[in-house]
Amino acid sequence: AAARTVADAERVAAQRLAAAQDQAMTELERAAGLTADQAREELTSRLVAQAEHAAAAKVRRAQAQAQRAAEAKALRVLTTSVQRLAVATSAQSSVTQLPLPSDEMKGRIIGKEGRNIRSFEALTGVNVLVDETPDTVVLSSFDAERREVAVATLTALMADGRINPQRIEAAYAAAVAEVADRDEQAGHDAIERAGIGVLAPELAPTIGRLRLRTSSGQNVLEHLVETALIGAAIAAEVGADVEITRRGCFLHDIGKALTPLQGGSHARAGADLLRRHGEVAAVVEAVAAHHDEVPPTTVEAVLVQVADAISAARPGARRENVDQFAERMERLEALVGAVEGVRRVLAMAAGREVRVVVEPDQVADTELPALADRLARLIESEADVPGEIRVTVVRELRASATTA
Template sequence: MEQLAIVLLLLLASLVALLLVLLARREASANRAQAAQDVSSIKAAAEVMLADAKRREERLTEREKEISAERREVRTLHEAADRRSLEAQQDRTAAAAAVGDATARASELLESVSGLSAEEARAEQIRLATERAAHDAAAGIRRLEAKARRTADERARQVVATAVQRIAGPTSAQNVVTVVALPAEEMKGRIIGKEGRNIRTFEALTGVNVIIDDTPDSVTLSSFDAERREVAAVAMEALIADGRIHPQRIEIAYAEALAGADERAVTAGHDAAERAGVTRLHPELIETLGRLRLRSSYGQNVLAHLVESARIAAAMAAEIGADVEVARRAAFLHDIGKALSAELGGTHATVGAALAMRLGEPPVVVNAIAAHHDEVPMESVEAVLVQAADACSAARPGARREELDQYIERMDTLESLVASHDGVRRAVAMSAGREVRVIVEPDLVDDAAMPELAQGIARQIEKDLSYPGEIVVTVIRELRATATAG
């Protein structure tokens, strides 16, 4: 049995080997057929490429023949051009010789006819040509100047109109009254005080009229002096907020309001610089600008005028391509000297320029400040824009009221006249100049001398001042004694 199994295994192995051989032969036959097919395809492709190469070679041969023919034609054209150039040169030479002969004969003829040599005739022609050219040039310049003036005027009007129209400025806003709101109607009685002592003390200290009328929940502070009116308003608001209103508390509130003036000036300066769009200002410039919040020129608030001028100058600079920031900065600072001119002397333009120079402002800004009233020559187009912006802000309808400055001047003159009397500690003009209250030193003026002093002041006012209506003179003498219990 084992031998039979071995025989069967051998037969099976032989069959498998035979099968593998047959499969290998079949695969080899298929590969040979595929190879023969690939060779046929390659031969066909080679024949196609060979035929294409032959066609290209034939086309190249034809192109070479065409190029050769073109080269022969170009060579022929060059030769013809050379011949024509030579002929033209010969013609020019002959023409030049003919022109020379004709010029010589013409010169001889002109000399014989005019009696001038060739040099003299040439000089005369040059003179006439020069005069004619100069005349034409002058006429052309005049036409250009006239056109430039027309164009410049139109452009200037357009720039100014555009700049002003973009600024929505208010009318003159410098008032002579300030309204203070009250938390309750009963506060009016506390402001008046017993027998009116609180309101009399407040008016005597501040120099401001306190008007308590039928207007609900408010009192009105009236004065032509903006600084007094502001201090009085701050003091009144502090008294109302505190609730304790009596003469001693009024004095404390008034002193605190006076002490806070510098802080209010700095705040107003920062607010104005922010509205004008001007940055990096020296702190002293900010404080000085803030003082202008209480100054007015013909009824126009000076600080508001500076903000408006800065905006107009920046708009005009943008229209004409000038330096916008320089124009804005110079216009914002151009009237800063009005806060100092009374202290230092000189015009506000020169004082403001000196302050700006000392605090490190650029020379172009300093020159624009100094030159905005033509006191020094303008050195830049931005200086011209500052002057124009100043005029636009001041001259626009509703910007100023001339009579306000006249009132203020009359009040100052009245107070100065009264304060010149011996024993007068303080003089306050009130009710639009129709009343003046005189506070005297109790040690220098006694009760018996008060009527005589009032009469003397009235007589001097009649003599030295011109005023409408009547002026009531009120002399106030107050003697206080203070003691502290410890």
């Protein structure tokens, strides 16, 4: 009986406790304005939000740490690669200086009453400056090809010692005939300096022609060699294919030797040329993609873009106004050259003088003053060249005969 009494008391106490708890919960819900389920859901959502915030913070810290590590590694790779570079860093100039073997050579170059120097300038289209520096003659022209031919011509004349209009013409003809040999020699030298292995023999002269091309004042051939060395060093640091990267970097601008003749994109022209000569597909793709005309799909193609940008962006590598000046001079020559009866046009003295050679069977001597004035008015109205420009029209009729 006693045990039953205790059990009944416990049951009553439990009921009262439950009732008190229910009453307390009801009072709490009334005070909070939430039911127990709502409070539980809100607490759960808050805990979940706190967990997500903490996880996102950890992810951001991990990403920032990975970004810092990647940037530090990239900086180390680039600085290591550039430090290993040893190439010429001067931009292309529009003048060439030739040392004189003796003081009397300057008089021979000038000739009696300036006859030799006038003949040389009229033939080559290059200005000759003999009074700028002692023991040196300066050849000036915006056209690198004309300037190179003039250098070869004058070098041969000084070596021979006999300088007169006839010898100048002979030396000039020989210098023009040797252009192809100079192209091939320059191509092979660049291939060797860049460390390129086997290359199609037909590509060497095309590469060599780039020694006469500039991009914003930077010599294109030197740019190719420099890019190849940078790209190979970066590829070695990051574990990419060194030879594919080296070849892609060296050949990426080869199309610039073709575009003056055929126009269009030099990246596409270069890729087509390499494909025709059996270059591997990875190199062809890198050349085609180096200006993002097609998307790069390999690490080596991306490294070609990186090395190209580094070579072009270094201080002193490029000067935009040089190419703009050359383009203005070319447009000036094309404008005058389109006039009927004009055989050859030479923009000289930094564009301040234009020498026009006319066909003697189409233009008479009496017509020269009127033609010169007409050309001057044409340049004044059509050409975007500042300052005064002197137009000199030359008509020369030669006759020769041989004995029986």
